[in-house]
Amino acid sequence: MTLTSLVIRNITSRRGRFVFTLLGISIGIASFVTFLSLGGSLKSEIQRESAALGANLVVTPKGSCAYEQVAILTGEQLPNTITGEEVAKIRAIDGMMAIPFLSERSAIDNRPVAVMGILPAETMEFKHWEILKGDYLADGDETGVIVGAVAAEQFKLQPGSEVTIRGERLPVRGVIKETGGKDDVTLFLPLPLAQRLYNAEDKASYVAVRVADIENLELYAQKIKEVVSLGVITDKQMLKSVLSIVGTVNVTLQLIAAVAILAAAFGIINTMMTATYERKREIGILQALGARRRTIFSIFLLESGLYGIFGGALGVLGGLVFSVLAAPQISSNHFTAFVKGSASSGLISPGLVFGSIAFSTVVAIVAGLYPAWRAAKLSPVEAISYE
Amino acid sequence: MKKYALIGLVLAVGIAAGVMFSGPGEATALHVNQVAADPGAFSGTITVTGITAAFSPQDPALFGVMDIKELQCTTPNCNKVLIPVRVTGPVPALGDEVRISGSFVNSPMGYVLTAEAVKVVRNHKLGS
Amino acid sequence: MSDTLIRTENLTKTYGRGGATTHALRGVDLSISRGSFSAIVGPSGHGKSTLMHLLGALDRPTSGAVHLDGTDLSRLDSAGLAKFRGRKIGFVFQFFNLLRSLSAAENIETAMMLSGIAPKKQAERARELLALVGLSEKADARPGELSGGQQQRVAIARALANDPDILMMDEPTGNLDSAAEEEILNILFELNQQGKTVIVVTHNLDIARRAQSIIRVQDGQIRA
Numbered sequence: 001m002t003l004t005s006l007v008i009r010n011i012t013s014r015r016g017r018f019v020f021t022l023l024g025i026s027i028g029i030a031s032f033v034t035f036l037s038l039g040g041s042l043k044s045e046i047q048r049e050s051a052a053l054g055a056n057l058v059v060t061p062k063g064s065c066a067y068e069q070v071a072i073l074t075g076e077q078l079p080n081t082i083t084g085e086e087v088a089k090i091r092a093i094d095g096m097m098a099i100p101f102l103s104e105r106s107a108i109d110n111r112p113v114a115v116m117g118i119l120p121a122e123t124m125e126f127k128h129w130e131i132l133k134g135d136y137l138a139d140g141d142e143t144g145v146i147v148g149a150v151a152a153e154q155f156k157l158q159p160g161s162e163v164t165i166r167g168e169r170l171p172v173r174g175v176i177k178e179t180g181g182k183d184d185v186t187l188f189l190p191l192p193l194a195q196r197l198y199n200a201e202d203k204a205s206y207v208a209v210r211v212a213d214i215e216n217l218e219l220y221a222q223k224i225k226e227v228v229s230l231g232v233i234t235d236k237q238m239l240k241s242v243l244s245i246v247g248t249v250n251v252t253l254q255l256i257a258a259v260a261i262l263a264a265a266f267g268i269i270n271t272m273m274t275a276t277y278e279r280k281r282e283i284g285i286l287q288a289l290g291a292r293r294r295t296i297f298s299i300f301l302l303e304s305g306l307y308g309i310f311g312g313a314l315g316v317l318g319g320l321v322f323s324v325l326a327a328p329q330i331s332s333n334h335f336t337a338f339v340k341g342s343a344s345s346g347l348i349s350p351g352l353v354f355g356s357i358a359f360s361t362v363v364a365i366v367a368g369l370y371p372a373w374r375a376a377k378l379s380p381v382e383a384i385s386y387e
Numbered sequence: 388m389k390k391y392a393l394i395g396l397v398l399a400v401g402i403a404a405g406v407m408f409s410g411p412g413e414a415t416a417l418h419v420n421q422v423a424a425d426p427g428a429f430s431g432t433i434t435v436t437g438i439t440a441a442f443s444p445q446d447p448a449l450f451g452v453m454d455i456k457e458l459q460c461t462t463p464n465c466n467k468v469l470i471p472v473r474v475t476g477p478v479p480a481l482g483d484e485v486r487i488s489g490s491f492v493n494s495p496m497g498y499v500l501t502a503e504a505v506k507v508v509r510n511h512k513l514g515s
Numbered sequence: 516m517s518d519t520l521i522r523t524e525n526l527t528k529t530y531g532r533g534g535a536t537t538h539a540l541r542g543v544d545l546s547i548s549r550g551s552f553s554a555i556v557g558p559s560g561h562g563k564s565t566l567m568h569l570l571g572a573l574d575r576p577t578s579g580a581v582h583l584d585g586t587d588l589s590r591l592d593s594a595g596l597a598k599f600r601g602r603k604i605g606f607v608f609q610f611f612n613l614l615r616s617l618s619a620a621e622n623i624e625t626a627m628m629l630s631g632i633a634p635k636k637q638a639e640r641a642r643e644l645l646a647l648v649g650l651s652e653k654a655d656a657r658p659g660e661l662s663g664g665q666q667q668r669v670a671i672a673r674a675l676a677n678d679p680d681i682l683m684m685d686e687p688t689g690n691l692d693s694a695a696e697e698e699i700l701n702i703l704f705e706l707n708q709q710g711k712t713v714i715v716v717t718h719n720l721d722i723a724r725r726a727q728s729i730i731r732v733q734d735g736q737i738r739a
Contacts, residue, residue: 001624001625001627001628002628002634003628009621013615013616014616076421077420077421077423077454104424104425105423105425106425106428107421107422107425107428107429108428110429110430110431112417112421115424164428166425166427167427198424198425281611282614285608285611285612285613285614286625286629287573287597288573288600288608289600289601289606289625289626289629290597290598290600290602290626290629290677291597291601292593292597292598293593293597294594295597295629379574380573380574381568384573384608
């Protein structure tokens, strides 16, 4: 007989109560897990993508809506209406480095991939990629492709492999080291090649600009607007407008999860308070046997904790199953665009699992503090005399 | 009690694993914006979901679908990319969200999604 | 002095405040010798149980002192009292003695767990004690599966778990039929023979008659 086995027996010998309280916590944690795996990390992911862009300013077609700005960060299909002439004008401005991007799409094995036309040398300066295998695109390389780490793994690409884009077979020159962002699932081509393949001669989807002097960001934005009639937004503005679209659904999920967990916590408090009341006599017996206040406190707190652990484990399972089943249903939304990699594998991480169980345990223990304190406060006589 | 709990746990893990490894499968369809740029890269039968946005004046069996996300775009400048779809049966109504199962066939006017089956999921009112 | 195991000085216990005070015990002085079999008798509600609670360190007096085996209980904090109880005293109450979610053996083991005895040793000793009270075959039975008499026997076995000097019983046979009662009393006298100090609170004069010394409590005071 140990303290733990005593507690476990206490919990399991009252099946009905055990099951219902456990379910309460499981549902709470399941919503929490669903929220996390579907959209909880959204804000940080968006911020990361924005940083990966490497730009302080982004030039977009005039009048483009926030939706299209989201597409810049998610790597989705973008219209390509910025002309080469406009790009040249922007690049002519002093004190800033501007590079155009052509954002397109293709597919390998019937699975869509993002394709980006880039200026190799300059993009490397912006993004500071590291080459994992093979070589980077050399200046003047007109046919080569470099691929992101995850895409390479998914489609088994390595230096020397071939990909077919818009009907043309192109050699893979190298693989970029994993960045943790959407670049990992993108194929990069030299801009002229991409423009030719996609019938977008001399066009670009957007221009990323890095300025020498961040203090005067507005000034540069102004200069750009003077030479071209295009939309210019700072990376902060873009972040804000993207978050405003994506953020609202996130808040709803957060709210649901928070409410569910709160309900679960109260469920535990209720169960433990009832337990304290019902088991007064038993508490008295234990005290007569020599249990100190501290021991009684530990027994009750341990019970809450175990509810937290079991409920957490069950909730994580339920949440993961639910999010795997539900995720495709909400794909008409921007969320899954941010979940990199293939649909299911990106959702489950050991960190998420252990973190959620730990969180559940903490919530349960906090909820159990008051009831445990009340139980321990009983004097032996009070408890014994209760029948 | 312990026995049932164990069985329940194993079942749950089994279901989860099954779902996980078999992938979402049916539920994921491709979106218009994912296929429009390079339709030739797709072979065989695929499922595409989109919004019916236009009809061909010349060919009554041809209609255009745009990506579902375009519904959120309200500025006139939005470049709505459409892919042409050919059906043998009736064409859906304007604004119908459809799941099309078919394959891309190259034609003089470009790749056309030749539909084997078109399922109307719901209708959206197209504003603007 | 070493013959006296328990000694009280002017023990007083008062409940309530203001107008509704109850004087459960008023200035009780008594002493109980080591190895004796004492019965605390008296009409219901006159303070018998209160006295036992105070003697057994389950409660604190309003004033006065209890000296148990040389220790002044008022000097101990609640943790100290708990420890004392666990080591020195074995309790048996009238009913609901056992933890309902545990088996007979586990109930006994719990008592040992609380005084820090290792699980392995617990199992061994629990079996010994169950054999002592003649319930070896009921080791895994839950209290719900045991008769009243059997439950009390398990309670006694549990009370003996930490080899206490004193056994305190509050109406241990109150709920039992005469056959079961006889069994219990035999065990108690047997234990007393082996050197345990036994204190039984009872309103049953038959038991009282068989005890070595009788402590009569009436209106919160000792009557000769």
